Amino acid sequence: MNSASLVELFSSIQGEGPHVGRRQAFLRFHGCNLQCAYCDTVEPASPPHCRVEEEPGSGIFRELPNPLPLGAVMEILRRWRDSYPGLHHSLSLTGGEPLLHGDTLIRWLPELRTIFPLYLETNGTLPETLAEVVDHLDFISMDIKLPSASGSPPLWDRHRRFLEVALQRNLFVKLIVAPDTPSEEITVACLLVSGVEPSIPLILQPVTRNGRSAVPGELLLRFQEQAARFLADVRVIPQTHVFLNLL
Template structure:
């Protein structure tokens, strides 16, 4: 059994899979404390599910492109997921903060798509996580993978260099996501373009995609 915050069908609003219908399974815990986090970690309204119960719900979601495991940080649920994943018929899409590389290594064979964050200290307020990200992407690159970095106007040249280097090393798309407050971007459009251009000088597979679900009013 494990506590799950919510299970719902919706439309993916971030990254290159924008617009796909997914079943979202949201877990309650995280190992980071990003200052822009909008996840509700109150477990009072979470519900406990067994592996069998959750697998049944997921396998019925045949209208969905994939099942998105999100959070919080789904990889904190290793013991539960290693029993659940073999029972799932839908492609598994993992939304992760890109730090728990040891757990990823144990589960990766079951996962089809990985959306992995690169946490920029300037925006997330976390300590530098470059070493964790490097180890994570090394393992994750065996799968369909992209990197996502939330940024603000205080992004540094060093951060641009490091995140582009990670994406380049594994030849994956780097998605720049301006930080939003509700439906409003905290980054003005001229600065967004400047950051995109700075990245494109270093690496070509970079795109700027805001959180689309906020504009179409879905969760």
């Protein structure tokens, strides 16, 4: 798989989780296996073009026809690394769900990792594919999808198996919480994570609506108190790139 259907390649700050504020290159893959109610990723069924930022952070894009060959992606990333030394902390593999592109990742990740450390953003539901590529990853940002917020049926078993594989890398877990998130679901998710490893950092990320957190601050504090009964490192971090009007 030397070519892949991609949505975009750009440079911005990481707006979520414990690496918030770090500059990253973002490679967005097409498609997802879930349909979360709060999803902010809108894309055509099969994007005819991949938009690529001309210079990191310029906001000026050109369109390249899909599927895009690995060589073209490598050339752009090499230029960014060499022309902007030290700027990018890592390359974020994002989506959609990047692990849907398992065959491509197996081929691409060893090459991409020669340029930047690799940071996977995933919905944490494809443990078999993760097992095939995990050796090439440096950071894993794993979502646990609460049934009430995602609109999906419970995915607990998939998440547990995913955690067991992801544990061997630099891993943290994100829970997207909404004003109506049942506290029982937070307990189930925390027991799941602590059953694998209680030191895994857990990020409570409130749903964003109209550019701000949709969850009252007092409720977030209560959710944090509840999660801290099970896990050693529980943080509340909203989507900061939204506040900064960044991608």
